[in-house]
Amino acid sequence: MISINDLSKRFRRAEVLRGINLTISRGERIALIGANGAGKTTLIRCLLGEYTHDGIVTIDGKSPRHAREDVLAHVGFVPQLPPPLKMPVSQLMKFAADLCGSRVSAMRDVAARLGLDTERVTSQPFVKLSGGQKQKLLISVALGRNADLLILDEPAANLDPEARHHLFQLLAERQEHAVMLISSHRLDEVASLVNRVVELDQGLVTLDDKVADAVDMASTLQCKVQLSRDEPAFAKAISEWGFEQEGLSWRGKVAAPDRLRFLGVLSRYAGVLAAIEMRENGR
Structure with a gap:
């Protein structure tokens, strides 16, 4: 589903990615790990079509840079840091649903499972929500659509244990049909969620290893x-x-x-x- 060939990215004099090669298939759940500055976020931004780069990146045969609307319609993304959006929650959910051809009701259902009553915060600006509420809403937008690729950057940050449990259940429901790319700077945070580990260091892949599915994510x-x-x-x-x-x-x-x-x-x-x-x- 994802093909990355000789991906390199430079910001002025700093080469952040240096010839990355990866092939990722459906059903794979990837832990993308590495220290801060290893290149994880830059790789994710290239997959989302936000950066120009050297090399070739395709998702289902399409370039996320040149066919961005088509590609992103099938991608659910949870960023590490919530964007400073001032629009009300209701407007944000409608905008996201219209963008990917989903339904606001589906996003509300995901939010409810995570413990967020969107009706109670519907008129509040997103930027005014608590950290946990923002995270739950961003997850709801990402999972409240029929996404073939889930890109989750520290997805369980700011979630209480009960919400984390429901997040794991939601991911378990998708594990056979979607690709999951879960970014973290600590492997122990995501080890139980994945069946493959990719580690970046100074813009290079230093580890690419399959791991056994030892844990039922929903149990x-x-x-x-x-x-x-x-x-x-x-x-x-x-x-x-x-x-x-x-x-x-x-x-x-x-x-x-x-x-x-x-x-x-x-x-x-x-x-x-x-x-x-x-x-x-x-x-």
Whole structure:
């Protein structure tokens, strides 16, 4: 579906991409990783047709630069940083729906699954929304269309654990039919979502490896955490995941793709952890 041949991009004296070659097929979920400045965002902008460049980039045989309207009609994009749009939420959703031939109602349905009631913010300027609301709305615009290619730049940023779980479910529904390109500077943030890892460093592909589909993106883990003593800081951190306290125990659920993130939170309180139980619970 995506073909990238000898892609190079230079900004004045700085060569940001240096001869990138990649072929990506339907059903592949790519983790695009690398440090800041590695070239991830520039590669994404080339796929969106925003930059001129050397080399050839095609999506379904079309150049995103020269057939941009046709290509972008089938692309769902979630940027890392929300744009400073002053238009009201209702206008933004209508504009996006008209642009890609989708329905506002489909975007509202996605937003509702993520925990955002668009009716309550319909007249608010997008720029005035909270960080989490902006992220949920941008995801809704991207997934509320029949997109063959999803380009997601740090898609779970600013989302609470419950919203992250619903995002993973939404992605699971698309995983067989769409290409997903998920950009992150940390592999552990996206490792459970992907079946291929591409790492960039100084504008070059330094790793391109397939990984096993080990996690059902839509499944959950039933978890119990036992403490050796009461710890207020831990209580505050774990309650943000929706866990409930039973004496020195805490019970709750975690989206399966979030297990590494969750264990990272627990590791901060290793000194008071007595036991951890995690059991997969399906969908």
